[in-house]
Amino acid sequence: MMKSLFSAELLKIVKQSKTYYALGAIILIELLILLIAYYQGSTVLDLLLESLKQSFYFEGSLLNGNLIMYIVLNSLWFNVPLILMIITSGFLTDEYKDGTLQSVMLQAVRKKQFILVKYAMAILFTILVITFMMLTTFAFAYAIFGKGDLIVYINTLNFFESGDAFRRICFSFISGAIAMIFYNVTSMTLAILIKDSSKTWLVSALFLVITNLLLKVDFGNASFNNLFFPKLIDTWQQLFVYELDWTRIIGNNFLLILYSLLMVLIGTYIFNKKDIG
Template identity: 55%
Template sequence: MLKIELFKLFKEAKTWYAIAAVLIIEFIIFFAAYYQGRTVLELLLDNLRQSFYFEGNLLNGNLLLYIVLNSLWFNLPLILMIVSSALITEEYKTGTLKTLMLQAVSKKKLIIAKYITSLIFTILMLGILMLTSFLLAYSIFGDGDLVVYLGTLNFFSSEEAFFRIICAFASGTLSMIFFTTVSITLGIFLKEPTKTWIASALFLILCSIILKADFGMMNDLLFPKLTNSWQQFFNYDLDIKKIAFNNLLLFIYTLLFAGFGIYKFSKSDIG
């Protein structure tokens, strides 16, 4: 059943359009950085140069990888959610689910296969993004120390920056899996592609708004706050225990959304 779902996923044109869209956005970022990145960086550091002496190439591959992480973390989940939700909504729309239910197919196994298919697709997309970003970043801009601004200016050596970027991609992948899992669950409830896409976009927007709000002691428990855990790898003092706790809690939220969707689909009448 999983093989069939994967076959259907990669047979759909929208899957390949999604991959192309992510790569196009990535190439635009590198194109803009190549022609205007140094000018923008000079403007940002102009005042600091009066107090600090900067040596070396600050516009390097590590900085570009950090920019890619920040630039795609709204666009990428939206694209992934559209493709993942289509695994269920398109079959509601075309009546394929009704046909499947006429055969000896377990609804629970079917929907689990769709969640796993979404999981595989999400990991594959992040793998493609990571591979192409690293190749382009280091081949075009070279290596160098990383400087980021998170309330304060944080400087990392090239080797440490590479490690933190790898960890950020891994943590970010978990965030993307959470979003795609939510999109399938939304698709189970809404059943129509357009409604699910709008709901997915709204969910992302609400998460972005909540991410910027302060809820005091609840901050460490709200899942919108947890989706940004990858950013904590660029704090100067690395709190591994807190990051691990956040990722574990986000994983639990992902399982809860998936479990809720599996229960709803198993109990609902497809007809």
């Protein structure tokens, strides 16, 4: 039964127009960044780094594919998770709206199996979209701007050679995908609680905004700061600190996975107990 449910849900994702709207939105974000960088990026970089160029040698142009990919990664703060949360929550809210959920439950389908497949689809969809985002960004950025050293400002200016920058960017996409999975399973849990699509989108957007705001708040307790989920969302950016703290990076991503599993357990329990009508 789980296999049949999984196949059916996968077919829905492939056929629904929302999937392609999401991919189109990702492409649009990338193209806008590329367009702005192509026409204005070089001028801005020259103004910012004019004094540094007199003291340091940079290999290739600083306006290069690695910098473009880093800029695209910054869409993981709000744009990309918002798109993903809207699409993912619709996996369930659309079925509430259309009445198809009641029809499915009249068959020999256990509620627990059904909702777990929905969560699995949310995770798979997230991985596919982030993979698509990574591959298209690599293709566009390197084709137009080529390779080169990367300069990033995180508390201080950090410089990375082209090869090192590429590796850090790849790991950042993986870490970013884990954060996006957390957002998506949260939106699915919100869909279980709220049922209505527009209200779920609004609450999901509010959750995203509050999470980003709490990221900047210092709660004064080191342990709480290290464990509270909003403090883990920027883990992908820690890969652009010059001296990598792999223990912290891996630990943060592991905690995000645990938070994601917790959201799945909460949502599954509520859905299993809740009246479908």
